[in-house]
Amino acid sequence: MGVSGKLEVEVDIKASGDVFHELFGSRPHDISKIVPDIVHGCDLHEGELGQVGSIIEWEYTVDGKKGVAKELVELVDEEKKIIRLKVIEGDILKDYKSMTVTLHVVPQGDFDAIKWEIDFERFDDFGPYPTDFMDAAIKLTRDIEAHHLNNE
Numbered sequence: 388m389g390v391s392g393k394l395e396v397e398v399d400i401k402a403s404g405d406v407f408h409e410l411f412g413s414r415p416h417d418i419s420k421i422v423p424d425i426v427h428g429c430d431l432h433e434g435e436l437g438q439v440g441s442i443i444e445w446e447y448t449v450d451g452k453k454g455v456a457k458e459l460v461e462l463v464d465e466e467k468k469i470i471r472l473k474v475i476e477g478d479i480l481k482d483y484k485s486m487t488v489t490l491h492v493v494p495q496g497d498f499d500a501i502k503w504e505i506d507f508e509r510f511d512d513f514g515p516y517p518t519d520f521m522d523a524a525i526k527l528t529r530d531i532e533a534h535h536l537n538n539e
Contacts, residue, residue, distance in 0.1 A: 404492030404499030454478035
């Protein structure tokens with residue numbers, strides 16, 4: 388029996404949170420152009436971008452290790468600006484029984500925040516925690532923010 392857990396972080400940004408919701412919801416293929424050191428490619432395998440039930444494959448590098456992950460789009464909430472992706476295949480599932488990543492744009496008055504949640508289940512009590520993926524999500528957020536602010 389494994390161990391289930393959740394990591395959460397909220398990153399305040401100067402750029403509009405709408406940029407993040409749009410990128411991850413309907414333009415994920417553009418992320419590799421903005422943050423090529425983390426995301427090397429993104430391909431739609433089934434469905435339509437921005438639609439629940441679609442399957443997206445990511446090529447990435449996290450903590451110096453290249454990997455591939457197929458994710459099922461479980462939720463796209465335009466009103467609340469939430470996107471949830473469940474890993475269904477790939478290198479991540481060598482270390483975790485399951486993993487789901489949620490991106491939520493949180494309005495903070497004069498600015499927005501990007502809230503990342505990683506829900507995971509390890510195979511046993513001694514498996515890794517996905518802190519490297521959370522670190523990558525924070526860097527991804529900062530790099531996308533910088534790109535957007537430099538191109539306004």
